Amino acid sequence: MSSDSAAVAIDTGDLPFGGGMLALVRPALDLLEPGGVLAVLTRQAHAIDEFGTWCKVEHHELLESANQPGGVTRILLRKGSLGAPRGKLEDGLDLKSHNQRLEASQMLAAVPLPLTADPGTGFAPRGARVEPGGPVYPYTINDxxxxxxxxxxxxxxxxxxxxxxxxxxxxxxxxxxxxxxxxxxxxxxxxxxxxxxxxxxxxxxxxxxxxxxxxxxxxxxxxxxxxxxxxxxxxxxxxxxxxxxxxxxxxxxxxxxxxxxxxxxxxxxxxxxxxxxxxxxxxxxxxxxxxxxxxxxxxxxxxxxxxxxxxxxxxxxxxxxxxxxxxxxxxxxxxxxxxxxxxxxxxxxxxxxxxxxxxxxxxxxxxxxxxxxxxxxxxxxxxxxxxxxxxxxxxxxxxxxxxxxxxxxxxxxxxx
Ligand SMILES: [Fe+2]
Ligand SMILES: [Fe+2]
Incomplete structure (x- = not known):
């Protein structure tokens, strides 16, 4: 697989793996559907080993790494589906106020009410992606x-x-x-x-x-x-x-x-x-x-x-x-x-x-x-x-x- 097949690429510069790199990697993975590929550029030579361990724990797949000129390593990861939050990332939603007001009816129009709701989403606000594994709540009015x-x-x-x-x-x-x-x-x-x-x-x-x-x-x-x-x-x-x-x-x-x-x-x-x-x-x-x-x-x-x-x-x-x-x-x-x-x-x-x-x-x-x-x-x-x-x-x-x-x-x- 070549790095050209990555849907998203990020440059993490000199950031150590345990010193902030994941704060760039995780949000980039959030943009992908399970199965999507992320390219990570790093100047940390040992990052590849740490990525290998982390990918196992997080159920992602480490595809390949390649050294590039200037001490840069390019690492390709495939996003896993296990444990990933359900639902689509809310992206590009920009509510506009009218005369300094922002009404509930605008919120509802932007994020419509579902026909049915799953008691397993707990107190997650409508529109949030929900990580699996939370308890089922005792809601009875779900439609x-x-x-x-x-x-x-x-x-x-x-x-x-x-x-x-x-x-x-x-x-x-x-x-x-x-x-x-x-x-x-x-x-x-x-x-x-x-x-x-x-x-x-x-x-x-x-x-x-x-x-x-x-x-x-x-x-x-x-x-x-x-x-x-x-x-x-x-x-x-x-x-x-x-x-x-x-x-x-x-x-x-x-x-x-x-x-x-x-x-x-x-x-x-x-x-x-x-x-x-x-x-x-x-x-x-x-x-x-x-x-x-x-x-x-x-x-x-x-x-x-x-x-x-x-x-x-x-x-x-x-x-x-x-x-x-x-x-x-x-x-x-x-x-x-x-x-x-x-x-x-x-x-x-x-x-x-x-x-x-x-x-x-x-x-x-x-x-x-x-x-x-x-x-x-x-x-x-x-x-x-x-x-x-x-x-x-x-x-x-x-x-x-x-x-x-x-x-x-x-x-x-x-x-x-
Ligand atoms: Fe009353
Ligand atoms: Fe009343």
Whole structure:
């Protein structure tokens, strides 16, 4: 074989074999496919012996060496396949920023999501070449259909630019004391919200560790969702306590309903029950509280939370529609999940009474009987609005009108 057949040639000058030569040789071999030939020029006369040993250990093949004028030795190596990292070297990828920004959607376009992912690649970032021999990780969400909807990077980009600060963005100092019944009602409403927000924080956390990192944009989005929920818990409990209202009752109905979310094992079922049905219903509840808020700060808190929830619902809808499109049997599975949850909650009555009463008092703006009658009507209208909007979301997801009606009726009286 002549040195002309080498695909890549490098000059290592006077570098000793153990003194830096390999730092030039190894990256040059990385450019080759297994079987490719590398020519190494060296002025180290003994390098050939050390190459021989090294090639055996690394499973490369030493082909030949030839002395050249000027004390130069030319060594030819054939790259071995054993132990070589799998995949192609990422080369020539140059992301361009737009207006000083570099968005996740550009990253995803440059390094697309795979249809399936191998749990043996561990935490290797998508695009990395993976050396064989690492352990198999306990990921269970390893396919695109169930791991990442098409707009996941855009959702993550939106989420990181929409973060707000529970400490400094809310004008806490502007909150004035309210009459006692209103204060208690608000305390109860925000206790209920915080309890549901806790479930929305915990449920996604169960799926991050099961999700293959090649779909990292979904894990990143879920992390923003968890940060959102942590902030909602923060502001809701602060609002419950500022002004002397205090937190109220946690009902068994609420507890049973949220427990049935926490024990879900399937990511798509969880996205459907938590985000499409639960957080979807919460959008209407938050709008109701904003409409009837006793002050601008309270309205601001729930308005901000609703903007975040809108993203969570959007993710849930995208996830579920994407999974349904690639696997139509999911319709039956999701319907079964709603029915199973409803059966689990059989015997659980209507909306928890303290929640019902406090939402009524909130809309009444006080506790005189005439206002309470109006508050009661507002609460009843809320139930209808929630049902109508759930049906609309189910229709958008692709369920039939009859299925949408039934599933909306079966949804938990706890709202989430
Ligand atoms: Fe939330
Ligand atoms: Fe949420």
């Amino acid at each position: 695109l259909a169930h791991a990442a909807p098409p707009d996941i990077a855009q959702l993550y980009d939106q989420a990181i630019s929409a973060q707000w600060n529970a400490d400094t963005d809310i004008e806490w100092g502007k909150i004035k004391p309210l009459p006692r019944p209103m204060q208690r009602a608000l305390g109860q409403v925000f206790t209920f919200l915080a309890e549901n927000e806790l479930s929305a924080l915990y449920v996604p956390s169960r799926f991050i560790a099961r999700l293959h990192p090649h779909y990292v944009e979904t894990a990143q989005f879920l992390a923003t969702q968890m940060m959102d929920e942590a902030r909602h818990i923060d502001v809701f409990l602060k609002r419950a306590r500022i002004g002397g209202g205090g937190v109220g009752i946690s009902h068994a109905t609420t507890s049973a309903s949220l427990h049935s979310l926490l024990v879900l094992e399937d990511f798509t079922e969880a996205a459907f029950l938590l985000s499409v049905l639960g957080e979807g219903t919460f959008l209407d509840l938050l709008r109701y509280i904003e409409t009837h808020a006793p002050d601008e700060v309270t309205a601001d808190i729930v308005r901000r939370a609703r903007a975040d929830e809108t993203r969570h619902v959007h993710f849930g809808m995208s996830h579920v529609k994407h999974a349904l499109a690639s696997d139509p049997t999911m319709y039956t599975r999701l319907e079964a999940a709603v029915r199973k949850r409803s059966a689990t909650l059989a015997g659980v009555g209507g909306v928890p009474y303290a929640v019902q009463d406090s939402l009524t008092i909130l809309a009444a703006g006080g506790n005189d009987p005439a206002s309470v009658a109006k508050g009661h009507n507002a609460f009843r209208e809320l139930m209808e609005v929630m049902h109508d909007n759930r049906v609309k979301r189910l229709l958008t997801a692709g369920f039939s009108p009859a299925q949408a009606q039934t599933l909306s009726d079966l949804h938990t009286p706890n709202f989430m």
